[in-house]
Amino acid sequence: MMRSTSSTIRTHGAAGSTRATRAAAALAAGALALSLAACGGSDNDKKSGDDHSGGATGGTGGGTTVTLPKLDGQTLEVAAVWTGGEQKNFKKVLAEFTKRTGAKVTFVPAQDPIINFLGSKIAGGQPPDVALLPQPGAIKQAVDKGWAKPLGPEAQAQLAKNYSQGWQDIGKVGGKQYGAYYKAANKSLIWYNAKVFENAGASEPKTWKDLLATAQTVYDSGVTPFSVGGADGWTLTDWFENIYLSQAGPEKYDQLAQHKIKWTDPSVKQALTTLAQIWSKKDYVAGGAKGALQTEFPVSVTQTFTGGDQPKAGMVFEGDFAQVNIGETKAKVGTDAKVFPFPAVGSSAPVVSGGDAAVILKDSKAAQALVTFLASSDAATIQAKLGGYLSPNKNVPNSAYPNEVQRKIAQALIASGDDFRFDMSDQAPQAFGGTPGKGEWKDLQDFLKNPSDVAGTQAKLEKDAAAAYGSGS
Template structure:
């Protein structure tokens, strides 16, 4: 019944005159061009362009996609400054969205697009797309970042099972080391995976309310909860032979390399802490099947501390939100389309993509592992958006960002006093947030 209602709403969203107008030769946006900018390139771009073509076929609009890659924000800022922004941008950082809202460049989600979001997304994900209580973003793609991937044969050889608590993670890691394999690969050359380590441990240790306050810089980074989180990270990172190549090796390891270090032809370690998107990289290598030889477990809890409960009950999420920069009717129709289960299904069925659209039929997911990872984003009692993505980009969201750089420095010397690292983070955050 819910999917039938969704289909009926979709007809109204795309065609003001009704479904017959969409199906007729005189489609409502024939001859109009709408531009979408995003970070996706390669295979992701090809998949996304299938979504855009479907919108064009339904409405008559011509959709042009402009890829910005890792420099999306730089490209978008230049376009906004020149007075020629794209109609829609798929933005992966909530802090960047807030900046464009503050400048007046981003347009609120209104009309049929807003009704589509209210119909198909949970209040939690509506909140993630809101700034100052007003809706600006439609989370077309989501990410589950509370995941630790492991090689099943390495666990079997060591006689260990997926750990449930952080203490068990350390014990499991030691047993793996004793069996002759490094426990963990850490892609320290890319700063963002280190922020995911911090965020997962912090959410477990400090709880959701302090997490929210820290993300808004209402709580200083010198708070004891931050210091203790850094202490937990440093203790693991400095444990002998836990990290493949040690700290020096981790700092030379990229994200792509890290997947091969666990699931490649010559694996050197047994585990990798990173999001659902690791599954796509595993599939590219073609050696281990996701859900069989390549498996995952939820980030271990800290013995229930901070109200997080058991593993999987507190999840760090990310995602790419569609944000409008023009208020043309065709833009509103495209935003409504991004909020539809039909658009999500086109991306989901090919794998490597999670949706939090409530009306997407889970059967569309190509495998049980991806289906479960997506389901957690909708059912976990506590879901919080990636903290570094919520922060101003100079602190948490880009190459050279302070949080990335300072955590890389901590990885290089994990025996550093955590209070010193926390003080450095606070100094950088004060500048980025404009705090006194």
């Protein structure tokens, strides 16, 4: 599964998270919109050796920028929920670590929620050395349970060198650095089949009203407008968060993320009602609600870009990491598969981010070295070149990204600095915001099934949130 990962950068309902993401999302949204508007070229329109960062990214990105110890004969296990191309590409990064240090690294596929997976491993006396945690809430839980170990001075030095303060802060708990955000996600993107739009005469929308008009235009051309990966509840939370952030604003977003306002608040009603403008039209969603609830995220992407000019849907909403799945089809990003920022529902377009942080569970010289490597520009540059990956590391050269669309998304992320909001469900206790079949994931799946029940959905969300926040789990 890829989640950024809801893959979709935030902390667990603490005041620190608000400070880390305090600036308005509008600034980053504007930068993203301008950047994506400039992308129209194909995958090969710029050579990989050309740096078009325009100063947004720095560093050399080549050679060795981090010193690692010799670890011959040592072994490490790294756990993450990544599958498919994402896992394959990360293993190449781990292989480079082995080449430089001599340590053997084994990737351990984890199940979501990863905290439960880690709990069973720890109970059995076999925890992995390092885990990639997709929620700041999970980092806090790992710290509260005594599992996570603070990062050493070498890893912290790489973070200070390569990351903005906001990205450093969201890996902290109680003022100590426990997480290094290796992977980021821009979760405010809608990908579309260029041929479908061309045949329909559809244009990229700027506002929610425009999006509804574009959807109707695509529908009138004989193609279902949207593909929704409803089997993975995190995709549905991302839909809600983008609408809520744009419509209710950053302050309300922070309050709801920390459960300082209830899910029965009128602002939630407004966002769900807006979301129902798409979800309530069964002909707007591929397979209707029933089909969407049986569609996992990777399929929601691939079915948008297969089938020639008659795919199962013309658009799919999700983060930059959708490129990994687009790459499994014959579609080329920038030509066959294009992208636009999530349209403004309120006064400005939203920018919702997500990410995966490396956390040490077994403190050792080798584990500290691995996280130091993952916090360096060396590791991130390797995976950037492989595609379908976005790094918050400001010293990854923009030219490392393999296509113009990805380069612009990366440039906008770095240029935005700390002006983002982290995925709301990832800030919540895992029982509410990160568990399949429970909490927000389940409640929004039920809402997709019955989008007319706004009040009932609010009541269920509030009941589940109150229980989870009250227990802290």
